[in-house]
Amino acid sequence: MIRLDGVSYAYPDAVRPVLENVSLDIGRGAIAGILGASGAGKTTLAKIMAGFIPAVDGGELSGTVSVDGQGMGDLPLAEAVSRVGLVIQNPFNQISGARYTVREEIAFGLENFGVARPEMQGRVDEVAELLNLGPLLDRSPYELSGGQQQLVAIASMIVLRTPVLVMDEPTSQLDPAGTRMVFDVLSTLRGTGITVVIFEHKLELLHQHADALYVLADRSIVAAGDPTDILADARLAEWHIGSTRYTRAARAAQDRGLLAGLQHLPVSLEQAVAVFADDGGAR
Amino acid sequence: MPHSTNGADSRRARHIALVILGALIVVATYLYLVVWRPTEIAHTSTGRASLIAIGGYVIGAVLLAVGSIHRLPTTTVALIPVAIALNIVVGQIVSVIGLPVYLDSIGTVLVSVLAGPAAGVVTGILTNVIWGLTLSPIALPFAVVQVVIGIFAGTAARWGMFRRVYTAPLAGLVTGVVAAMVSAPIAAFVFGGATGGGAGAIVGAFQAMGQSLLGATTLQGLLSDPVDKAITFTVVALLLIALPARFLQRFPFARAHRVFGRTGPKAAQTALAREG
Amino acid sequence: MSSTVYVDRGSPVHRLNPMTKLVAMLCVIVIVFALPVWWVSGLVLAVAIIPVAVISRCGRTLSRISATILLPILVVLFVVQGLTFPGGKTALVSWGVFTVTSEGLHFALGIGLRLVCLVLASVLLVLTTHPGDLMSALTARGMSPKFGYIISSTLQLIPAFRDRANAILLAQQARGLSVKGSPLRRIKIMMPLLGPLILGMFTDVEDRSTAMEARGFGSTARRTSLVPVPDSSVQRVSRWVMPAVSLAVIVVPFATGAL
Numbered sequence: 001m002i003r004l005d006g007v008s009y010a011y012p013d014a015v016r017p018v019l020e021n022v023s024l025d026i027g028r029g030a031i032a033g034i035l036g037a038s039g040a041g042k043t044t045l046a047k048i049m050a051g052f053i054p055a056v057d058g059g060e061l062s063g064t065v066s067v068d069g070q071g072m073g074d075l076p077l078a079e080a081v082s083r084v085g086l087v088i089q090n091p092f093n094q095i096s097g098a099r100y101t102v103r104e105e106i107a108f109g110l111e112n113f114g115v116a117r118p119e120m121q122g123r124v125d126e127v128a129e130l131l132n133l134g135p136l137l138d139r140s141p142y143e144l145s146g147g148q149q150q151l152v153a154i155a156s157m158i159v160l161r162t163p164v165l166v167m168d169e170p171t172s173q174l175d176p177a178g179t180r181m182v183f184d185v186l187s188t189l190r191g192t193g194i195t196v197v198i199f200e201h202k203l204e205l206l207h208q209h210a211d212a213l214y215v216l217a218d219r220s221i222v223a224a225g226d227p228t229d230i231l232a233d234a235r236l237a238e239w240h241i242g243s244t245r246y247t248r249a250a251r252a253a254q255d256r257g258l259l260a261g262l263q264h265l266p267v268s269l270e271q272a273v274a275v276f277a278d279d280g281g282a283r
Numbered sequence: 284m285p286h287s288t289n290g291a292d293s294r295r296a297r298h299i300a301l302v303i304l305g306a307l308i309v310v311a312t313y314l315y316l317v318v319w320r321p322t323e324i325a326h327t328s329t330g331r332a333s334l335i336a337i338g339g340y341v342i343g344a345v346l347l348a349v350g351s352i353h354r355l356p357t358t359t360v361a362l363i364p365v366a367i368a369l370n371i372v373v374g375q376i377v378s379v380i381g382l383p384v385y386l387d388s389i390g391t392v393l394v395s396v397l398a399g400p401a402a403g404v405v406t407g408i409l410t411n412v413i414w415g416l417t418l419s420p421i422a423l424p425f426a427v428v429q430v431v432i433g434i435f436a437g438t439a440a441r442w443g444m445f446r447r448v449y450t451a452p453l454a455g456l457v458t459g460v461v462a463a464m465v466s467a468p469i470a471a472f473v474f475g476g477a478t479g480g481g482a483g484a485i486v487g488a489f490q491a492m493g494q495s496l497l498g499a500t501t502l503q504g505l506l507s508d509p510v511d512k513a514i515t516f517t518v519v520a521l522l523l524i525a526l527p528a529r530f531l532q533r534f535p536f537a538r539a540h541r542v543f544g545r546t547g548p549k550a551a552q553t554a555l556a557r558e559g
Numbered sequence: 560m561s562s563t564v565y566v567d568r569g570s571p572v573h574r575l576n577p578m579t580k581l582v583a584m585l586c587v588i589v590i591v592f593a594l595p596v597w598w599v600s601g602l603v604l605a606v607a608i609i610p611v612a613v614i615s616r617c618g619r620t621l622s623r624i625s626a627t628i629l630l631p632i633l634v635v636l637f638v639v640q641g642l643t644f645p646g647g648k649t650a651l652v653s654w655g656v657f658t659v660t661s662e663g664l665h666f667a668l669g670i671g672l673r674l675v676c677l678v679l680a681s682v683l684l685v686l687t688t689h690p691g692d693l694m695s696a697l698t699a700r701g702m703s704p705k706f707g708y709i710i711s712s713t714l715q716l717i718p719a720f721r722d723r724a725n726a727i728l729l730a731q732q733a734r735g736l737s738v739k740g741s742p743l744r745r746i747k748i749m750m751p752l753l754g755p756l757i758l759g760m761f762t763d764v765e766d767r768s769t770a771m772e773a774r775g776f777g778s779t780a781r782r783t784s785l786v787p788v789p790d791s792s793v794q795r796v797s798r799w800v801m802p803a804v805s806l807a808v809i810v811v812p813f814a815t816g817a818l
Contacts, residue, residue: 056769057533077777078772078778081774086770093766093770095715097364097714111782111783112704112782115783116783333595349703352706357772360705366760367709368716369756369757372720373724413714413717416685417564417714419628420678421632473670474636474670475639475666476636476640477633490645491643493645522754525754526758
């Protein structure tokens, strides 16, 4: 659905590129997680996918970005944003403030694109139902919790019906409850056909929700594949990404001479339980 | 770029025409009120002079804003609300603390320097509109003063006067003199000199010394505005030094006119630092 | 959470189309400034502004806000112009070097009543009209949506901004920085307050513009609006009648030589 081929990018006046030869291909309806240490170029990659680079920031972009087989390269920003939605870190800054209720806030993008009122009402109601925002619709977006504000930001994107939704660390400024709300939305979106690309640090939640994981390091995609395989990859430490607490616990146990025969370290609660079960059985 | 068709060209021409017309109306209003001096003022009432002062300045300011706003990219439009909030909140704090200055145009000057005079004009006018909506409608007739500040600050930035901390207050002084002259007819004809306790007393003192009402409000303005604007411009110049350089690259005006005089290597470092 | 003075009393005045109220306010202001006699302002006050204020059920709020704005101005106006009006000849009271002239008081009365009309009419508009509705109405009539965005967005930002400024101010005071002392000292105290405030503002701007663009703010499509603005044919007609009547009121006295 969204595909990058040999994408390289350097900011204006920069000595060396931020990204070099990035290629990935994410299928329709998939939920893809992208991991990367801070400074690895995650925000840059997110903005390239959403068409903000080079349209807003300038600089040298080579390679191709395509959505549903159509190149994004020459599209003006206003067109690009109707194909790829973007949710950013800070929920407060995403409230347009142009309107006074959550209902109007969600409709803001539709108003900008000139969607007729009856259709607008229908779409807002539909999204509100999908994300369970009904009780919030008549409140001011400024009165909501961070997690609720981030849900409104996501709803404001989904309502535009972009085939792809890019989320750039949407939970990094949220408390655990807010984080859970955002990840619950991922479960809701599964089956709607929307392709989601999420840049995240929270490995265990990614393991639960993502269909595939990509690792961004050394200016490029260095690993891609099934979440379980990626999270068990020993090189994650080199890429400054860390590992899940289950993997860390298993590794610490191995350091102390336990679980010596274990080939695949557990990355999730289920796998950890399975390790214990196996070990118990062996005894 | 969305603006490439013929229709866009004619729209652009219309916006420039609006800006020119607005500027002409403001200048004509000032000349009529000050140079031509309607005779009725000396006698009983300032009715028609005040109508012309409000009407001419407000219509002129609105035309300038309408002509200017279309040229602003979204980055600038997103900056303006924050700048207006800054004008208003700092202006209020200053008056609560009881400083003898206004400091209610820091945001306007900042926007003008980063994004050019057109952005400054819009920030200035809308500051007074919002002041009128939230605090007091007596700010509205003075919107044109903020227009002057926006135009002068933007032009000073273009000439590189914000590259050094000591040239900024000079530009501020000049801006303040013009602001005082432009606002004097409003203070005189619309408010009878009574724009505030301290200012009103000074106007009274000048009148008692034999000045006309307009002369008295002009002198009162010249006592406060140049100092206020010199301080405002200095504050902005100091703030700009503290500002992360990577913001420059988001504002084509600041880049094109090298408002800060910084060049190549430093910009490259900043561009590097911004990944992530 | 908004910084406006709008109070929702659900009166017939509140339910009017914002354009109708805006046109009415402009007509009132033009009439009192174009007909420079004190009793015209008094008449407009009595037959237009006060009745509308009563119907709107905002009378008390209106008088409170307007008094705060007007009292200082009116006091200064009457004192200063009563004593020092350049055209003053007829002395009413003399007290040492101070002389109150009737021309000065008359001049102050004219200006004062006009200012009362100006302030009451505009505060009444703001009290009875939600700024969002006013912006929608103006945008629907061709005003650039950028104006509407800037105004609505600022109105919502100001409280957050003020909280942030107050927090910083409190922190400065807690560190023992007094807000008293010479002006220079007080400006020195302001600088550490402004720094964080403005730097915070800048880091937010990039985010805000990204979020706006992502929602098609840069689109050239003709804007639509989710919430319709109420209107009626009576109001549509009155928006033409009011300016016409005002024009007549202004022009007729000149034409007949009454003024």
